[in-house]
Amino acid sequence: MSSPANQSQRWRLKITAYGLGLISLLTLLLPMQAKAVPAFARQTGQNCVACHAGGQFPELTPYGRMFKMTGYTIGERTIPLSVMALASSSSIANAPAGTAKSGTPILATASVFLAGKITDNFGAFTQITFDPYAVDNGDGSFSGHSNADNIDIRFANHIVGDKQDWIYGVSLNNNPSLTDPWNSAAAWMQYVPVPSPTSSQFIDGTAPYPGFASGGNIAGLNAYLYWNKTVYAEVGTYRTADRALSFMTAGVNPRTQLSGSNNPYWRLALSHEWGPHNLMVGTSGMVAHVYDDPTDTSDPASVGRFRNTGIDAQYQYILDPHTVTAQLAYMRTEQTYSDAMSAGQLNPGLSDTNIVTRAKLGYTYQAKYGGSLSLFNLTGSTNNQSDPAISGATYEAFYIPVQNVRIGAQYTRYNKYAGASNASDNNSTFLYVWFAY
Amino acid sequence: MKFSHILWVVVAGVLGAGCSSIENSRNLANPKVSATTLAQQVCSFCHGIDGRSTNPNFPNLAAQQPTYFMAQMKAFRSHNRLDPAGYEYMWGLSRSLTDDQIKGLADYYAAKTPAPIPGATADATAIAGGKSIFEQGVAEKGIPPCSACHGPQAQGNEQFPRLAHQHSDYIIKQLTVFQRTEERPEGGIMKTVAHELTRKNMEDVAAYLQDFPAQ
Numbered sequence: 001m002s003s004p005a006n007q008s009q010r011w012r013l014k015i016t017a018y019g020l021g022l023i024s025l026l027t028l029l030l031p032m033q034a035k036a037v038p039a040f041a042r043q044t045g046q047n048c049v050a051c052h053a054g055g056q057f058p059e060l061t062p063y064g065r066m067f068k069m070t071g072y073t074i075g076e077r078t079i080p081l082s083v084m085a086l087a088s089s090s091s092i093a094n095a096p097a098g099t100a101k102s103g104t105p106i107l108a109t110a111s112v113f114l115a116g117k118i119t120d121n122f123g124a125f126t127q128i129t130f131d132p133y134a135v136d137n138g139d140g141s142f143s144g145h146s147n148a149d150n151i152d153i154r155f156a157n158h159i160v161g162d163k164q165d166w167i168y169g170v171s172l173n174n175n176p177s178l179t180d181p182w183n184s185a186a187a188w189m190q191y192v193p194v195p196s197p198t199s200s201q202f203i204d205g206t207a208p209y210p211g212f213a214s215g216g217n218i219a220g221l222n223a224y225l226y227w228n229k230t231v232y233a234e235v236g237t238y239r240t241a242d243r244a245l246s247f248m249t250a251g252v253n254p255r256t257q258l259s260g261s262n263n264p265y266w267r268l269a270l271s272h273e274w275g276p277h278n279l280m281v282g283t284s285g286m287v288a289h290v291y292d293d294p295t296d297t298s299d300p301a302s303v304g305r306f307r308n309t310g311i312d313a314q315y316q317y318i319l320d321p322h323t324v325t326a327q328l329a330y331m332r333t334e335q336t337y338s339d340a341m342s343a344g345q346l347n348p349g350l351s352d353t354n355i356v357t358r359a360k361l362g363y364t365y366q367a368k369y370g371g372s373l374s375l376f377n378l379t380g381s382t383n384n385q386s387d388p389a390i391s392g393a394t395y396e397a398f399y400i401p402v403q404n405v406r407i408g409a410q411y412t413r414y415n416k417y418a419g420a421s422n423a424s425d426n427n428s429t430f431l432y433v434w435f436a437y
Numbered sequence: 438m439k440f441s442h443i444l445w446v447v448v449a450g451v452l453g454a455g456c457s458s459i460e461n462s463r464n465l466a467n468p469k470v471s472a473t474t475l476a477q478q479v480c481s482f483c484h485g486i487d488g489r490s491t492n493p494n495f496p497n498l499a500a501q502q503p504t505y506f507m508a509q510m511k512a513f514r515s516h517n518r519l520d521p522a523g524y525e526y527m528w529g530l531s532r533s534l535t536d537d538q539i540k541g542l543a544d545y546y547a548a549k550t551p552a553p554i555p556g557a558t559a560d561a562t563a564i565a566g567g568k569s570i571f572e573q574g575v576a577e578k579g580i581p582p583c584s585a586c587h588g589p590q591a592q593g594n595e596q597f598p599r600l601a602h603q604h605s606d607y608i609i610k611q612l613t614v615f616q617r618t619e620e621r622p623e624g625g626i627m628k629t630v631a632h633e634l635t636r637k638n639m640e641d642v643a644a645y646l647q648d649f650p651a652q
Binding site: 041044045046049050062063066067070073074075076117120121157158160162165274275276318319320 | 466481493526533
């Protein structure tokens with residue numbers, strides 16, 4: 001009889017071998033017409049570098065932003081189906097006993113995309129993600145679960161001539177800032193992929209907008225305008241994704257419950273392109289009224305308010321074979337507690353404010369070799385919450401042997417974690433193989 | 438007003454406004470979409486509405502020779518132009534275009550007015566060196582003057598492309614493709630011409646062409 005340690009080792013080897021074997025087989029069998037969302041690429045016939053800066057996602061090129069703003073409608077209609085899978089191993093420097101899957105190679109997540117042109121003016125980007133580690137059964141085993149991930153269904157039009165250039169559109173979507181064309185927006189300033197099962201939106205693990213953290217669980221209708229490739233303006237409002245909109249939150253349980261439909265989101269950005277450079281400076285925000293308990297919406301006094309205000313900027317340099325993307329984002333979130341919650345608090349009536357600052361600098365060479373450095377810092381008041389402070393840095397190196405496979409390593413170093421300065425126990429390493437077709 | 442009301446008003450408005458307007462279509466596989474529409478709705482994102490691109494990764498097309506332009510588009514479509522910039526971006530975009538649409542695009546860009554590239558700077562020595570290569574070639578290496586085929590104003594001539602006011606980065610990259618690869622078989626003549634060019638020669642002539650003096 002083999003010991004549990006041997007068995008576990010054998011499993012690791014098996015999973016790694018199967019994973020690598022599967023990826024190699026798929027890579028050999030499939031034609032090389034596959035990109036970050038390969039269905040989009042089949043629609044335009046272009047390589048991933050056309051839309052993704054340096055072939056690295058999710059960062060978009062100026063053309064990729066236009067593709068998105070014009071409603072994913074460039075090209076010809078094809079079968080709008082793609083798949084994405086991630087095999088990875090993540091480990092934490094000094095993982096507490098029982099930390100799930102630390103240091104074990106796993107098939108971390110898999111996604112199916114339904115994405116592409118529907119008519120000349122309608123298009124969609126929808127993602128359904130399967131997480132094999134969605135539910136920790138508490139006995140060392142996990143149950144898998146699928147849920148609605150990013151959903152963005154658009155109508156767009158482009159009025160363009162020698163003297164005018166207007167893009168306008170409407171999006172039905174399920175995440176504040178998912179609609180944004182720039183990657184310093186909260187939904188897109190992220191590492192793809194991230195460690196699982198303990199995945200976070202950014203490495204500081206904070207949810208920039210309420211309802212954002214679990215992904216795909218509120219519903220918004222946004223209208224946007226891009227004038228003369230210079231001014232971008234967007235307004236929208238969000239509500240609970242229930243009734244006819246419940247498909248946008250399918251599999252998410254419990255879903256975030258917003259109070260009413262008056263939860264506005266706004267975005268204003270200025271952009272400029274010169275030579276191989278492009279720059280965007282913008283601001284965004286949201287006011288959301290959220291029930292304290294998503295399973296109980298009977299008491300109007302249990303609605304708290306989140307007010308977000310952000311400033312962000314992005315610079316890109318794209319000239320073959322070099323691609324540089326720099327992003328900077330600052331977001332302030334003020335949480336006003338509900339009357340129900342406030343009543344029992346230490347400092348009733350006082351709100352709490354968190355401030356997140358993130359910076360990321362990425363480089364790719366020949367759309368093949370790349371790396372990035374990001375810094376993150378979260379500070380918060382402690383009126384009615386414990387000190388949330390987190391700060392640190394993430395370093396990443398990756399290799400894209402063919403455009404539908406990426407192999408990478410990330411290391412995250414913490415200077416501060418949950419308010420404590422002695423945070424190095426949380427330092428983590430993440431190795432991954434990502435594949436899409 | 439309730440969210441659902443706003444939603445239905447917007448949806449109704451959008452549907453009422455007409456979902457598929459062929460004048461604003463970005464459909465690359467519909468022969469009924471005019472070349473002007475394609476140029477404005479798709480090509481302009483990289484090559485500019487007036488054929489003057491911002492990013493040097495993408496060539497300027499303003500006043501390009503229609504014969505050359507059509508040959509390139511057909512070479513992309515038939516996968517006979519194999520340089521990375523070609524297949525990464527242009528194979529797919531050109532795959533379903535008809536000959537008529539390609540001709541229409543050629544005429545669209547031929548009618549546009551080229552202009553010096555804003556912010557282009559090169560030192561005077563480089564420009565003088567480039568001028569000399571352009572007008573006289575490099576006799577000791579057997580390199581003919583560019584102007585012999587591309588015209589004294591670098592305006593091009595049928596199958597020979599216009600070069601004046603082209604991005605220097607694009608010219609250098611294409612000269613390198615001709616010199617070192619077989620990726621542009623349609624430009625076979627350039628393989629011989631570019632064979633002896635040094636990197637410095639390429640930079641000089643590209644600097645001269647990007648800044649081409651107004652006549």
